Amino acid sequence: MFASLKASPADPILGLLAKYKEDPNPKKIDLGVGVYKNEGGETTVLNCVKKAEQHRTDTETSKVYLGPTGSTLFNDEMSKLIFGPDHKVLNENRARTVSTPGGTGALRVTAEFIKSCKAGATIWVSNPTWANHTGLFEAAGLIVKTYPYYDYDNKNLDFDGMLAALKQVSADDAVLLHACCHNPSGMDLNNEQWQQVADVAKTIGFTPVIDMAYQGFGQGLDEDAYGLRLMAESVNEMVVCSSCSKNFGLYRERIGACTVIGATSLQADIAYSVVLAVVRVIYSMPPAWCGTG
Numbered sequence: 278m279f280a281s282l283k284a285s286p287a288d289p290i291l292g293l294l295a296k297y298k299e300d301p302n303p304k305k306i307d308l309g310v311g312v313y314k315n316e317g318g319e320t321t322v323l324n325c326v327k328k329a330e331q332h333r334t335d336t337e338t339s340k341v342y343l344g345p346t347g348s349t350l351f352n353d354e355m356s357k358l359i360f361g362p363d364h365k366v367l368n369e370n371r372a373r374t375v376s377t378p379g380g381t382g383a384l385r386v387t388a389e390f391i392k393s394c395k396a397g398a399t400i401w402v403s404n405p406t407w408a409n410h411t412g413l414f415e416a417a418g419l420i421v422k423t424y425p426y427y428d429y430d431n432k433n434l435d436f437d438g439m440l441a442a443l444k445q446v447s448a449d450d451a452v453l454l455h456a457c458c459h460n461p462s463g464m465d466l467n468n469e470q471w472q473q474v475a476d477v478a479k480t481i482g483f484t485p486v487i488d489m490a491y492q493g494f495g496q497g498l499d500e501d502a503y504g505l506r507l508m509a510e511s512v513n514e515m516v517v518c519s520s521c522s523k524n525f526g527l528y529r530e531r532i533g534a535c536t537v538i539g540a541t542s543l544q545a546d547i548a549y550s551v552v553l554a555v556v557r558v559i560y561s562m563p564p565a566w567c568g569t570g
Contacts (some may be wrong), residue, residue: 346377347563373549378561380520383535388417400451448482456489457501471504475511513540
């Protein structure tokens with residue numbers, strides 16, 4: 278069986294990381310994986326994380342599975358961090374969150390969830406977008422299309438082109454949007470532009486999928502979630518893929534969350550049940566690192 282295989286091309290980001298390690302130049306700068314480094318080029322463990330690790334070591338009494346949802350406490354706190362404690366979707370009990378193996382796990386769960394909603398569904402991503410987005414979605418059988426985002430010639434945001442393309446998206450399509458710190462362009466929507474995109478989403482009815490991997494690394498925890506929270510107020514259905522890898526420095530622990538929003542509490546429950554079925558056949562149980570610490 279293996280004899281028919283052909284070698285897959287190397288991931289460009291991982292390939293760049295390998296070249297960086299091999300380069301003897303002392304002034305080299307790593308432009309590969311997006312991890313925080315101090316002036317000495319080190320990615321240290323945050324003090325709060327060290328305290329949490331010690332607390333977990335001192336208090337953990339079992340390694341039993343948490344279940345496919347993960348820690349209920351973690352999920353509740355992540356929902357508050359994402360939306361703010363008094364957001365409409367939380368007050369109306371329309372959001373359901375599960376723990377995932379990082380933001381990548383959340384995206385893959387979302388892809389499979391969308392496929393469960395509609396086989397062969399189309400998801401639109403920005404041009405450019407994070408290199409792994411297309412592979413993750415295509416691996417789940419989704420059709421990936423792009424909308425204009427970064428104007429390479431003028432080196433600015435092509436918002437007019439983006440908005441014009443989104444107005445042509447079908448109601449049963451999904452649209453991926455970066456909440457903040459757009460990867461790889463670094464160009465984010467301002468508040469007024471978020472309002473226009475939210476208005477288009479509400480009018481057409483497509484499903485927004487918000488990828489928030491860098492909350493707190495742009496303008497601040499609340500400021501970086503502005504567009505996401507606005508979108509959640511504007512539409513009936515939405516999916517959020519969030520990650521703790523960056524803002525908590527938990528790169529190797531792989532903890533994130535997938536949140537589905539339904540038009541009603543009952544529809545959120547139904548969507549939640551489908552998400553749990555997806556989780557069960559992908560990785561079954563999420564990591565327990567965050568746990569109740």
